Amino acid sequence: MGKLEVYFDKLREANKKAFIVYVPFGFPTIKLSEKIIQLLSTLKVALIEIGLPFSDPLADGPIIEKATQMALKEGATTETLFTSLKKLIPGLTIPVVILSYYNPIYVFGVKKFLRRCREIGVAGVMIVDLPVEEATLYIKEARKLDLDTVFFVTPTTEEKRAEKIMKASRGFVYYVSVTGITGPKNLSPAKILTNIRSLKKIRNIPVCVGFGIHRKNQVREILKGCEGIIVGSAIVNYIAKYSKDKNFFKKLPSYIKRFYV
Amino acid sequence: MKLPDKKGYFGEFGGKFVPETLCWCLKELENAYFRVKKDKRFVKEIDFYLREYAGRPTPLYFAKRLSKYLGIKVYLKREDLLHTGAHKINNTLGQVLLAKYMDKRRIIAETGAGQHGVATATVATLFGFKCDIYMGEEDIKRQKMNVFRMKTLGARVCPVRSGSKTLKDACNEAIRDWVTNVKDTYYLLGSVVGPHPYPLIVRDFQSVIGREAKYQILKKEGRLPDYLVACVGGGSNAIGLFHPFFKDKKVKFIGVEAGGLGLSSFNAASLVKGSIGILHGAKSFVLQDKFGQIENTHSVAPGLDYPRVGPEHAFYKKIGRAMYATVNDNQALEGFKLLSELEGIIPALEPAHAIYYLKEIAKRKKNSLVILCLSGRGDKDLEIVRKWGS
Numbered sequence: 001m002g003k004l005e006v007y008f009d010k011l012r013e014a015n016k017k018a019f020i021v022y023v024p025f026g027f028p029t030i031k032l033s034e035k036i037i038q039l040l041s042t043l044k045v046a047l048i049e050i051g052l053p054f055s056d057p058l059a060d061g062p063i064i065e066k067a068t069q070m071a072l073k074e075g076a077t078t079e080t081l082f083t084s085l086k087k088l089i090p091g092l093t094i095p096v097v098i099l100s101y102y103n104p105i106y107v108f109g110v111k112k113f114l115r116r117c118r119e120i121g122v123a124g125v126m127i128v129d130l131p132v133e134e135a136t137l138y139i140k141e142a143r144k145l146d147l148d149t150v151f152f153v154t155p156t157t158e159e160k161r162a163e164k165i166m167k168a169s170r171g172f173v174y175y176v177s178v179t180g181i182t183g184p185k186n187l188s189p190a191k192i193l194t195n196i197r198s199l200k201k202i203r204n205i206p207v208c209v210g211f212g213i214h215r216k217n218q219v220r221e222i223l224k225g226c227e228g229i230i231v232g233s234a235i236v237n238y239i240a241k242y243s244k245d246k247n248f249f250k251k252l253p254s255y256i257k258r259f260y261v
Numbered sequence: 262m263k264l265p266d267k268k269g270y271f272g273e274f275g276g277k278f279v280p281e282t283l284c285w286c287l288k289e290l291e292n293a294y295f296r297v298k299k300d301k302r303f304v305k306e307i308d309f310y311l312r313e314y315a316g317r318p319t320p321l322y323f324a325k326r327l328s329k330y331l332g333i334k335v336y337l338k339r340e341d342l343l344h345t346g347a348h349k350i351n352n353t354l355g356q357v358l359l360a361k362y363m364d365k366r367r368i369i370a371e372t373g374a375g376q377h378g379v380a381t382a383t384v385a386t387l388f389g390f391k392c393d394i395y396m397g398e399e400d401i402k403r404q405k406m407n408v409f410r411m412k413t414l415g416a417r418v419c420p421v422r423s424g425s426k427t428l429k430d431a432c433n434e435a436i437r438d439w440v441t442n443v444k445d446t447y448y449l450l451g452s453v454v455g456p457h458p459y460p461l462i463v464r465d466f467q468s469v470i471g472r473e474a475k476y477q478i479l480k481k482e483g484r485l486p487d488y489l490v491a492c493v494g495g496g497s498n499a500i501g502l503f504h505p506f507f508k509d510k511k512v513k514f515i516g517v518e519a520g521g522l523g524l525s526s527f528n529a530a531s532l533v534k535g536s537i538g539i540l541h542g543a544k545s546f547v548l549q550d551k552f553g554q555i556e557n558t559h560s561v562a563p564g565l566d567y568p569r570v571g572p573e574h575a576f577y578k579k580i581g582r583a584m585y586a587t588v589n590d591n592q593a594l595e596g597f598k599l600l601s602e603l604e605g606i607i608p609a610l611e612p613a614h615a616i617y618y619l620k621e622i623a624k625r626k627k628n629s630l631v632i633l634c635l636s637g638r639g640d641k642d643l644e645i646v647r648k649w650g651s
Contacts, residue, residue, distance in 0.1 A: 023440060054553070055554040055555045056424065056429065056430075056433050056540060056541070056555050057433075058436045058437060058541070059280040059282075059430075059440065060281070061437070062423065066423075069423075069424065072554060077552045077554075079552070079553050102278055103539045103540060103553040103555075104552055104553040104554070106538065106539055106551075107538055107549065107552065107553030108552065109537075126279055129278045129279055129280050129539070130278060130457040131277060131278075131284050133268065133277065134277065134278055153279045153281065154280075154444060156281075156283075156285040156286070157284070157285065158285060161284065163284075165281070176281065176282065179282055179440070179443060179444075180441035181437045181440055201525075217532055259398050
């Protein structure tokens with residue numbers, strides 16, 4: 001069983017659901033993104049999904065795409081990410097997972113990348129454009145290091161594939177709420193919940209839902225049928241708009257909290 | 262050995278590196294393609310449109326004055342004479358028919374210089390599809406005439422403002438559209454790149470170039486050529502020419518990449534200067550920094566201005582089946598002039614790279630027999646060349 005599965009068990013025992021926040025590393029600057037990570041830990045969100053920026057994020061909408069370009073300009077790289085996380089993780093009270101596209105990881109070296117994750121205490125890795133069929137090496141190495149491997153299931157995933165994906169997943173499964181890219185959307189919670197129910201029949205592993213979620217009532221509705229929810233673009237958009245305000249670090253907590261408190 | 266293998270690999274290159282949402286439609290595309298490939302009606306229909314609409318077969322023209330000038334025997338495979346002015350239509354015709362057989366209603370495509378966009382808009386109109394073309398804002402500025410052509414043909418041109426605002430970003434945006442509208446939309450990819458099965462499909466449709474050339478050269482010369490030369494951006498015209506000669510080991514393949522402003526400056530020489538990486542769904546050679554971030558490229562030829570190359574080329578390079586070289590902007594312009602002035606044929610700036618490289622071949626071995634893929638005509642580039650001269 002994955003580390004995060006144990007963590008989700010504890011949450012369930014405490015009668016809690018996981019509110020997960022995605023932020024790209026290095027956005028709006030490396031310093032500010034370090035501060036944001038620390039803040040998220042004090043806010044008791046359940047988990048931080050930190051994005052290792054990639055120049056060509058083809059599953060992301062304009063909000064995250066722009067943030068990514070900014071982060072790269074600010075000097076976000078695989079090395080600077082590891083340096084920051086190494087410094088920060090000992091002081092955090094919640095787990096961190098890294099989300100990226102495959103190329104930065106492949107070029108860094110899959111083994112080396114995962115070893116570094118393990119060394120600095122990252123709980124797991126999720127790779128947007130690495131379907132299970134291509135993931136043999138990644139899964140093998142992650143298992144050796146006891147790192148969680150989070151895979152994606154989408155509305156277009158057929159049952160046979162879903163079985164493969166659920167089997168390859170450790171920690172939790174990322175259910176993509178819509179057929180599309182990241183960014184605010186109108187969602188149909190009923191459909192999402194039906195799909196999650198059929199996933200749960202395959203294997204009872206925590207399921208967290210992401211993509212498009214930007215309203216509190218979406219969070220409430222969807223959490224009825226799964227263990228967690230991931231909000232990215234909405235928060236990234238807020239940061240993009242207000243990070244230069246004087247009171248930014250006072251306002252950000254209340255913006256984030258209104259999703260789940 | 263079958264290339265690609267079942268998982269879409271050419272040796273270690275290729276594959277399907279895409280977000281989960283697209284796995285389903287790549288499978289659907291693969292199944293549909295393998296089904297129609299054997300369907301006699303489909304094969305007949307493609308053949309009909311290639312002949313009657315696009316203008317195949319294209320001549321294999323002996324360039325007498327150029328040959329004399331260089332001291333080698335050069336044949337030009339005249340893809341520049343096709344409808345819309347380039348080899349791109351071989352692929353778009355094939356794929357639009359595939360889309361029709363798959364019952365899709367809408368076609369999307371990416372375009373850099375606009376040639377693939379025009380070829381896509383053309384066939385979309387011919388078969389009554391709705392058509393959206395993604396094009397970087399920078400390219401829209403540089404290629405006004407092609408934007409106008411696409412619009413005249415009834416396509417919508419969607420400006421891309423993300424990233425470097427060029428072809429690579431147009432690709433990202435087309436894929437984003439596809440991820441969102443997978444059920445009714447057909448993504449008509451323009452080169453032998455992208456996730457499996459695209460490199461296979463585009464190669465199959467472009468192989469008509471090499472099949473014809475082989476038949477024609479045997480008829481004219483009674484033997485196979487010593488060299489095949491073609492320019493390589495994504496690499497579709499080159500693969501189209503090379504692939505049917507793959508087993509003819511004595512025929513040497515030379516792919517010419519864009520050296521741009523020079524190999525230590527901005528260029529688009531993925532095979533010569535790049536390293537192995539994953540971009541737009543496939544593992545191949547990519548121009549990137551040491552952290553795997555994709556680099557900006559430059560070439561005077563818009564169709565070569567792209568940071569990656571098809572996986573089959575990566576494989577040919579790895580096993581030594583093909584040799585890849587570069588020709589820079591200034592040299593390409595020399596090639597452009599050479600063909601215009603000696604043969605009365607104005608080439609596109611992309612194959613102008615290959616034309617210049619003939620000089621290198623001439624240095625190596627006199628009297629060699631060479632086929633060069635003249636992949637497109639130069640009308641679209643006149644403005645660039647005119648500005649360069651002044």
